[in-house]
Amino acid sequence: MMLSIRDLNFRYPGASADALEQVSLSAARGEVLGLLGPNGAGKTTLIAQLVGMLAMQRGEIEIDGQPLEQLRLTRPTCIAIAPQEYAFYPTLSVLENLDCFAGVGGLRGSEKAERIDACIALAQLQNYRKVQGQRLSGGLKRRLNMAIAMLHRPELVLFDEPTVGVDPQSRAFLLEAVKQLAREGSAVIYTSHYMEEVQAIADRIVVLDQGRVLCQGTLQDLLVGAATLYVEVDDDTAQERLVPLLSGFGPTNVQGRGALLAIADPEQLPEVLRSIAGTGLRLRQARYGQTDLEQLFMSLTHRSLRD
Numbered sequence: 001m002m003l004s005i006r007d008l009n010f011r012y013p014g015a016s017a018d019a020l021e022q023v024s025l026s027a028a029r030g031e032v033l034g035l036l037g038p039n040g041a042g043k044t045t046l047i048a049q050l051v052g053m054l055a056m057q058r059g060e061i062e063i064d065g066q067p068l069e070q071l072r073l074t075r076p077t078c079i080a081i082a083p084q085e086y087a088f089y090p091t092l093s094v095l096e097n098l099d100c101f102a103g104v105g106g107l108r109g110s111e112k113a114e115r116i117d118a119c120i121a122l123a124q125l126q127n128y129r130k131v132q133g134q135r136l137s138g139g140l141k142r143r144l145n146m147a148i149a150m151l152h153r154p155e156l157v158l159f160d161e162p163t164v165g166v167d168p169q170s171r172a173f174l175l176e177a178v179k180q181l182a183r184e185g186s187a188v189i190y191t192s193h194y195m196e197e198v199q200a201i202a203d204r205i206v207v208l209d210q211g212r213v214l215c216q217g218t219l220q221d222l223l224v225g226a227a228t229l230y231v232e233v234d235d236d237t238a239q240e241r242l243v244p245l246l247s248g249f250g251p252t253n254v255q256g257r258g259a260l261l262a263i264a265d266p267e268q269l270p271e272v273l274r275s276i277a278g279t280g281l282r283l284r285q286a287r288y289g290q291t292d293l294e295q296l297f298m299s300l301t302h303r304s305l306r307d
């Protein structure tokens with residue numbers, strides 16, 4: 001594992017609760033780790049500590065066994081971030097921005113020119129070299145952020161919700177570029193509250209909520225044992241009557257006109273259905289199957305990712 005985070009805790013000065021609580025996770029080269037969580041889950045706080053924008057309080061962060069503080073002194077360009085906000089000089093052109101950041105990071109001569117070209121190509125900014133940063137569309141600005149982040153061939157790249165407010169075309173492009181980075185051998189951490197994005201690009205997923213890791217694993221790991229039963233009954237008071245009944249079997253949520261029950265073992269199904277019938281409620285539909293991440297999140301927290 002290249003990145004290892006152990007028992008990370010963080011509380012903002014004056015806050016009454018921890019923004020991160022006992023967070024442990026790891027990331028490997030060649031892998032996209034999706035960091036998924038609703039607003040306020042702690043994603044940005046975690047990223048900010050990884051890039052040194054926030055000082056660590058408690059816990060450990062190591063890269064290839066080396067503590068983060070040490071790494072920052074010896075190999076400062078080994079971690080890069082493509083942040084949410086725009087991270088370039090608005091009045092400089094795309095090329096001037098890249099030139100400037102390449103110089104700051106210590107690139108010189110032909111190597112510098114080569115890296116700038118490679119990053120322009122990677123972010124497909126060939127037609128915008130001479131355009132001022134501030135004149136780029138939202139999607140292109142994110143692509144410039146990304147090009148800058150790639151200049152020094154970082155080994156760990158952090159993307160903090162890079163597709164928020166981006167047009168669909170740039171969004172598809174960004175996602176593809178993120179996957180490409182991992183294929184080329186970087187470890188990539190990608191935060192988002194768009195479940196579909198994370199599901200589409202992440203090799204492994206960490207679900208954060210209220211500063212804590214709810215679960216982590218491959219998508220398949222997470223969804224196995226996360227099957228749900230959706231039932232709808234022919235009654236206006238259905239939810240009031242269904243939820244207490246189903247809760248006896250497992251985590252239950254109200255959904256639409258019915259209720260959703262997380263039920264890992266299909267052998268329980270007949271018993272659940274019998275007990276519904278036993279109350280005299282008429283079943284309108286019952287649907288059993290593997291869930292997606294959204295439903296998994298709901299079954300773990302009783303809330304939606306999008307709240």
Ligand SMILES: Nc1ncnc2c1ncn2[C@@H]1O[C@H](COP(=O)(O)OP(=O)(O)OP(=O)(O)O)[C@@H](O)[C@H]1O
Nearest residue numbers: 012015019037038039040041042043044045046193
């Ligand atoms: N500068 C700050 N001072 C005090 N509390 C903060 C500060 N920044 C964030 N928080 C709080 O820390 C918690 C985690 O916030 P964080 O921004 O890390 O979440 P997030 O998962 O990135 O959310 P979002 O998807 O909205 O960006 C929240 O409860 C938030 O209100």
